[in-house]
Amino acid sequence: MPIGPPSTFTRAFATALTTHCQTAGLTQRQIAERIAREQFRQRGSRYDRPTDAELIKATEQWAKTISRWKNGDALPRDPGDLLLVLGVVHPEGTAKDWIRRWNQARKRTDFAVGTSEEPAPPQPRKLIVDETPADTTPAVSVSANSGAVGTFNALIPVNGRPPIIWPxxxxxxxxxxxxxxxxxxxxxxxxxxxxxxxxxxxxxxxxxxxxxxxxxxxxxxxxxxxxxxxxxxxxxxxxxxxxxxxxxxxxxxxxxxxxxxxxxxxxxxxxxxxxxxxxxxxxxxxxxxxxxxxxxxxxxxxxxxxxxxxxxxxxxxxxxxxxxVDVFTPQQSAAYLADKLDHDPGRLTQANDLAEDLGHLPLALAQAATYVMDQGLSCAGYRTRLTDRRRTLADLAPETGALPDEHRSTITATWALSIETADTLRPVGLARPILELAALLDPNGIPSLVFTAAKIIDFCATRAGRSVGSDDVQDAIRLLHRFNLVTVDDTIRRIVRVHSLVQRVVREATHPHDKQALVSAVIDALSDLYHAGWAGDHTLRELQVEANFRALLATDEPHIPVKLASMDPTSAAKLLYVSDWDAMEGLRTRMDPKDADAIEWAMIFLPEGGGGP
The missing domain is CATH 3.40.50.300 (P-loop containing nucleotide triphosphate hydrolases)
Structure with missing residues (x-):
């Protein structure tokens, strides 16, 4: 089977590329080095500082590749390679037009890569055309009576489809x-x-x-x-x-x-x-x-x-x-925001605080930075909106069509599928309520004993519509751990941790009808844990109750004062005493005055240290 010279499309491509290389006013070596540097830069911070040896090697490879393209011996293997070259030799050109020409040339199956009469040009990567399944021999031997003699590298269809070129x-x-x-x-x-x-x-x-x-x-x-x-x-x-x-x-x-x-x-x-x-x-x-x-x-x-x-x-x-794979370190968060916000001191006001607010989560930082730039805000301005309870996280993300870095979803939607899937696995129907409970507590550490408290188990049974035991609750926690929605630390008295943004997303998605029961179950569980762990001083368990009740108060759920007012004043007073005495001032405005007075008097008459059970 005779094989002709390069196709018209391939020659036209080679001629156009040669013209633009000449117009650029650079030597082929200079063009190759610029392309190599750009390629390293596009691969990101891990590879954008190549060693001299890496740069020399890449430059030599590109010089040989460009030479083959200009001679009509080969075509770019994908549009990415083509656009890298055009960015140097023809930056003002229309990428769409060049991609069209490239596609026209690639579709031609009569394009010969080379013949045995010519020395094989040096190649940066080994390009091999497969002719039979699982056959690595790159050549086709043609007998004398077939019209041509020799060994050729050519595109030859296999089983009705063009073969691939390696790599x-x-x-x-x-x-x-x-x-x-x-x-x-x-x-x-x-x-x-x-x-x-x-x-x-x-x-x-x-x-x-x-x-x-x-x-x-x-x-x-x-x-x-x-x-x-x-x-x-x-x-x-x-x-x-x-x-x-x-x-x-x-x-x-x-x-x-x-x-x-x-x-x-x-x-x-x-x-x-x-x-x-x-x-x-x-x-x-x-x-x-x-x-x-x-x-x-x-x-x-x-x-x-x-x-x-x-x-x-x-x-x-x-x-x-x-x-x-964990979240950014504080140093990485600071460097990322500085780069994204163009090192603008005005925009970077309170940048470290914003990174802390977002839990150093890369996705959240990327979408927050984009929102800041789109809205002409500073990090301080974004933080103000973040603490505005009238706004949800979805309100503080870019529009779906304007998400950065080809993100497929907003931070709000990121965990929705995982939560939905986890809730369908054994123990069915418990993953979501357990996560909703965790969303009201301290992200840095929730004692697992909280989740096995009697009132929590009763709450989970009501939500699941069946009998639930402490083993079921523990299994649900491990299930959430397997989905990376919480982290169980078995080394420190079985502490459960959950990212603060996961908590906020879950709280915003919790049905209003479920919130009163959630708050009531959590407060009862913390009260029981506090009394069970009383030892006359600040034991670890007491400190955990303090941190978790403080976190609950910080959610500002409207059902909190209602629940405290319904409790025995001394029990409510003990929780407030060990966590946040000053919180009573804000809670009073949402309580019946008589209930508020009863709790405050109970706090005043508690023995030093909060009193025993």
Whole structure:
């Protein structure tokens, strides 16, 4: 089968690129170096300061690549590479027009990459055209009686579809976020994937930046030529995983299976074959561990698998390295806000306080910074709106179509799916009420004994519509822990922690009809815990009651004074005495004067230290 010269489209592309390179007034080496620097910059703070050796290597690779494009020997492998070059040689050009030309050239199957009569040009990455399933031989031998003699590298259809050119990428890898911060998890992940530690699992609550850590690693692996196949899977369902695997199987083997289950099995089998291809599979935002049953990529020396998820179930982490992803450190929050707000002193007023208000959650900081810029506010102005109880968190986020960094949802919606899913798992119907209770208490530490108090168990039974025991409540807490909605610290008397923004989102979503019962159950539980733990001084349990009742008062729920007024005045007085004496002044305005007087007199006549039970 004779193979002709490069197509008209390819020649036109090469001519236009050569013209623009000449017009730029730069040498090919200078152009290549600028492109290399821009590529490092786009990968984010972890990679935007390359060593001299890395920059020289990348420059040489780009110089060779540009030479091949100008000679008509090759085309850019994707629009991203094309736009990198145009940003240097033709910055005022129309990207849409160039992408159209590139697509026209790529669609031509009569475009020859090269022939054996010419020395193979140096390549920054090894480009190989597959001609048969799982065959790594890049050439086609043509006999003399077929009209041509020699060995050619060419695009030849396999089973009715054009073969792929290696290296190959499947799926859309998210772009690096603006003003990205270097994270500890970046380095742990790189070290894990450099070794033989199996499939690492990036786990953390929604909004901490797991996807971004994975995408930066994926971009780095692709751009440095560390992988031949990169597959990015949005793993929100088993069907989504099967579909991505089936597409990868069709691309890698040339065989399209109408049944995605068969296609996925073919892909997993191909990954295990000794073909020498280096691959990276990223399974992003895994919702259910069971979705990967029989679908985990094989463990082979040339392959790596990376999972991001809000879950931390044992089924996910057994035999794999769990890499916890936490919120920003205060230093990272400060650096991020400074970069996002253009280091403007006016806008940065109270920036550290705002970061503390938002719990250093990366997603919340990104959306708050965007809102500040869009509304012409300062961090201090945003804090004022944040404390305005007439506004919800949804009111303080950018419009859905104006979210930063390709966010798919606002901070308010980030945890909604996790809460809904957790509430459907065993013990069914308890995850949400337990989280609603936790949303009224101290985010830094809630004694687990609070949740097993009799009044709390009664409340949960009413909400679930069935009999509930203390074991059921403990199981619900562990369930929320597995979803990264709370954290259970077993080392300090079983303390439960929950992020302050999760608390606010849950409080704002709680049905008004449930709030009175919630407040009543929480106050009764704290009162019981206080009396049970009395030891005549400030024991740890008493301090925990103090912190949690103070947190409850800070929510300013209107049912709090109603509940206190209905209690024995001495019991109410003891809670106020150990937590916030001054709070009574504000509560009085929402109580019957006689009830308020009774509680205040009880507080006055309590023995020093608050009195015993």
């Amino acid at each position: 190959h990428r499947i799926g859309i890898v998210p772009a690096p976020v603006d003003c990205r911060q270097d994270r500890r998890a970046d380095h742990v992940l790189a070290a894990c994937l450099a070794g033989e530690d199996g499939a690492p699992v990036l786990s953390g609550m929604g909004g901490v930046g797991k996807t971004q850590i994975a995408s930066v690693y994926a971009h780095y692996s692709w751009d440095t030529g560390a992988v031949d196949l990169l597959v990015w899977v949005t793993a929100t369902s088993r069907d989504a995983i099967l579909t991505s695997y089936a597409q990868a199987a069709a691309d890698a083997t040339g065989i399209e299976d109408p049944n995605t289950t068969i296609g996925a099995a073919r892909f997993l089998a191909w990954l295990a074959e000794p073909h020498g291809r280096r691959w990276l599979i990223v399974l992003d935002d895994l919702q259910h561990p069971a979705d990967l049953n029989q679908l985990w990529p094989p463990t082979v020396p040339t392959g790596r698998t990376l999972v991001t998820t809000r879950r931390r179930d044992h089924a996910l982490t057994a035999g794999r390295q769990l890499i916890p």
